[in-house]
Amino acid sequence: xxxxxxxxxxxxxxxxxxxxxxxxxxxxxxxxxxxxxxxxxxxxxxxxxxxxxxxxxxxxxxxxxxxxxxxxxxxxxxxxxxxxxxxxxxxxxxxxxxxxxxxxxxxxxxxxxxxxxxxxxxxxxxxxxxxxxxxxxxxxxxxxxxxxxxxxxxxxxxxxxxxxxxxxxxxxxxxxxxxxxxxxxxxxxxxxxxxxxxxxxxxxxxxxxxxxxxxxxxxxxxxxxxxxxxxxxxxxxxxxxxxxxxxxxxxxxxxxxxxxxxxxxxxxxxxxxxxxxxxxxxxxxxxxxxxxxxxxxxxxxxxxxx
Amino acid sequence: xxxxxxxxxxxxxxxxxxxxxxxxxxxxxxxxxxxxxxxxxxxxxxxxxxxxxxxxxxxxxxxxxxxxxxxxxxxxxxxxxxxxxxxxxxxxxxxxxxxxxxxxxxxxxxxxxxxxxxxxxxxxxxxxxxxxxxxxxxxxxxxxxxxxxxxxxxxxxxxxxxxxxxxxxxxxxxxxxxxxxxxxxxxxxxxxxxxxxxxxxxxxxxxxxxxxxxxxxxxxxxxxxxxxxxxxxxxxxxxxxxxxxxxxxxxxxxxxxxxxxxxxxxxxxxxxxxxxxxxxxxxxxxxxxxxxxxxxxxxxxxxxxx
DNA sequence: TGACTTTACGGTTGCCGTAACGATT
DNA sequence: AATCGTTACGGCAACCGTAAAGTCA
Numbered sequence: 001x002x003x004x005x006x007x008x009x010x011x012x013x014x015x016x017x018x019x020x021x022x023x024x025x026x027x028x029x030x031x032x033x034x035x036x037x038x039x040x041x042x043x044x045x046x047x048x049x050x051x052x053x054x055x056x057x058x059x060x061x062x063x064x065x066x067x068x069x070x071x072x073x074x075x076x077x078x079x080x081x082x083x084x085x086x087x088x089x090x091x092x093x094x095x096x097x098x099x100x101x102x103x104x105x106x107x108x109x110x111x112x113x114x115x116x117x118x119x120x121x122x123x124x125x126x127x128x129x130x131x132x133x134x135x136x137x138x139x140x141x142x143x144x145x146x147x148x149x150x151x152x153x154x155x156x157x158x159x160x161x162x163x164x165x166x167x168x169x170x171x172x173x174x175x176x177x178x179x180x181x182x183x184x185x186x187x188x189x190x191x192x193x194x195x196x197x198x199x200x201x202x203x204x205x206x207x208x209x210x211x212x213x214x215x216x217x218x219x220x221x222x223x224x225x226x227x228x229x230x231x232x233x234x235x236x237x238x239x240x241x242x243x244x245x246x247x248x249x250x251x252x253x254x255x256x257x258x259x260x261x262x263x264x265x266x267x268x269x270x271x272x273x274x275x276x277x278x279x280x281x282x283x284x285x286x287x288x289x290x291x292x293x294x295x296x297x298x299x300x301x302x303x304x305x306x
Numbered sequence: 307x308x309x310x311x312x313x314x315x316x317x318x319x320x321x322x323x324x325x326x327x328x329x330x331x332x333x334x335x336x337x338x339x340x341x342x343x344x345x346x347x348x349x350x351x352x353x354x355x356x357x358x359x360x361x362x363x364x365x366x367x368x369x370x371x372x373x374x375x376x377x378x379x380x381x382x383x384x385x386x387x388x389x390x391x392x393x394x395x396x397x398x399x400x401x402x403x404x405x406x407x408x409x410x411x412x413x414x415x416x417x418x419x420x421x422x423x424x425x426x427x428x429x430x431x432x433x434x435x436x437x438x439x440x441x442x443x444x445x446x447x448x449x450x451x452x453x454x455x456x457x458x459x460x461x462x463x464x465x466x467x468x469x470x471x472x473x474x475x476x477x478x479x480x481x482x483x484x485x486x487x488x489x490x491x492x493x494x495x496x497x498x499x500x501x502x503x504x505x506x507x508x509x510x511x512x513x514x515x516x517x518x519x520x521x522x523x524x525x526x527x528x529x530x531x532x533x534x535x536x537x538x539x540x541x542x543x544x545x546x547x548x549x550x551x552x553x554x555x556x557x558x559x560x561x562x563x564x565x566x567x568x569x570x571x572x573x574x575x576x577x578x579x580x581x582x583x584x585x586x587x588x589x590x591x592x593x594x595x596x597x598x599x600x601x602x603x604x605x606x607x608x609x610x611x612x
Numbered sequence: 613t614g615a616c617t618t619t620a621c622g623g624t625t626g627c628c629g630t631a632a633c634g635a636t637t
Numbered sequence: 638a639a640t641c642g643t644t645a646c647g648g649c650a651a652c653c654g655t656a657a658a659g660t661c662a
Binding site: 617621623624627632633637 | 641
């Protein structure tokens with residue numbers, strides 16, 4: 001007898017419909033049927049009368065429903081209480097972000113701290129060259145990265161902000177005078193190669209391998225960190241797209257950030273190791289989901305002097 | 307959160323010792339450690355303070371223990387009530403036995419029927435040639451077979467009786483005059499071949515492949531059923547060991563059953579498909595365990611006329 | 613015939629055991 | 638040094654999804 005099977009039983013007892021039960025629990029219809037059959041075999045008595053048209057509880061099922069509902073409520077209350085105690089006891093989540101992105105997360109962090117006074121968030125810097133490494137080594141609990149993320153060992157949580165891209169070019173670059181850049185421009189120059197530790201598909205969602213018209217975008221010299229990238233760009237040997245947040249809080253010498261109006265917005269989401277799921281992470285994710293994504297355009301954040 | 311983990315938590319809360327907890331639950335010590343760690347991570351707070359010398363509940367753990375204990379009790383009560391309703395509702399277990407072995411099971415069946423008035427047992431005959439087939443096809447719910455049984459898909463339950471062996475020989479066989487037979491005698495004659503559907507190791511536990519002194523015991527003509535075996539034996543072409551129960555209720559013409567004092571006793575146990583576990587089967591197994599094995603020697607059963 | 617449930621089958625997750633390691637008295 | 642808890646790793650059972658079959662109105 002597993003908790004999951006009890007949930008399925010209770011939901012079916014409420015819905016009296018296998019399809020709707022499956023939908024509500026986000027499982028297949030077959031799974032509901034299997035779970036109920038199995039329970040009935042183990043217990044040795046029919047819990048539901050069913051045809052392909054009607055599902056109804058047997059007397060035994062009705063009684064079992066009452067008992068199990070009470071037990072499950074008790075169980076969840078107990079766990080919730082323990083969790084609340086834990087969140088009040090002072091845990092610090094280590095949150096990986098690119099550059100100054102943490103600054104944009106202030107609303108989220110403020111609400112999180114208010115809701116869970118014992119808990120806190122500490123920002124660690126992550127880099128394009130190693131977007132997930134710190135998660136996997138256990139050095140970070142949660143990272144904020146642009147989507148899509150399709151790593152089998154990672155869970156993608158709510159999106160925390162949405163924003164556009166800018167192209168970093170050297171101040172004396174031919175594009176600098178135009179004031180904006182387009183995806184099509186990328187094919188004319190080299191972009192930074194983030195190296196083998198960043199998944200290909202993930203890099204490509206920031207820096208496509210081809211322009212919209214199909215021209216190849218050449219990958220140039222390699223760099224891992226924000227400042228390594230800027231160093232390369234400053235020499236004029238390459239250009240590189242970044243989240244617009246990079247332009248908001250940085251004015252590096254010899255670099256110009258050009259808006260890229262034709263590049264679709266990027267979604268930045270909380271991400272964590274699936275097996276490292278914990279109460280604090282769930283609490284942060286829930287808080288982020290409640291707040292919804294912050295749009296960088298509407299952000300009221302004031303620029304900060306470096 | 308799984309039921310099993312809750313059990314582990316509650317047991318450890320009681321024992322305050324990882325090793326004893328593991329023993330009580332029949333799992334490894336590592337498993338207990340893993341389960342507790344995992345729960346603590348998910349909940350986000352330590353439930354036990356522990357060194358390698360002392361284990362004690364934290365305040366949060368103490369509170370959780372009370373809640374979970376109540377929830378688990380409720381859950382088990384509900385399931386027990388539903389199960390009891392099922393057992394009272396009238397199920398018939400199909401019990402596979404060799405020949406007249408069902409007769410020896412009367413004490414078990416009587417107690418079972420008394421305890422669970424709605425349930426019943428029906429005997430189906432099984433044969434040495436196909437000891438497990440009916441279980442696997444679903445034609446029988448439980449079989450009574452001699453041990454050892456080492457089939458990955460089958461569960462071996464309590465032993466229901468213990469008894470010796472007899473050797474079936476034709477009435478004019480040289481051994482008949484002696485009145486007894488020994489394992490060593492088998493090498494001098496052929497024994498029946500039960501065919502490919504009975505596992506080799508299982509057949510060998512009734513009919514060894516070699517005598518104690520190491521001589522090979524030749525396998526003779528093939529037969530599947532009790533009466534096929536007796537037919538072969540009656541012709542004098544082979545001999546064959548059987549459970550002594552065969553001698554008790556049969557006096558087939560032209561056949562003599564010789565006790566085999568040097569053959570170790572056989573244990574006969576309830577066996578069922580692991581995946582077909584059900585309340586009725588558990589009830590029967592529990593009843594059998596409570597009664598303990600019936601010794602055929604001390605059996606008060608009166609011989610029955612063929 | 614169409615809506616709904618059940619059965620069959622295969623992939624993948626995660627439970628759990630074995631074994632080695634670490635920590636405390 | 639002995640006892641006890643933790644970590645690492647691998648095998649395998651069970652969960653669950655897909656797809657097809659079965660059943661009732």
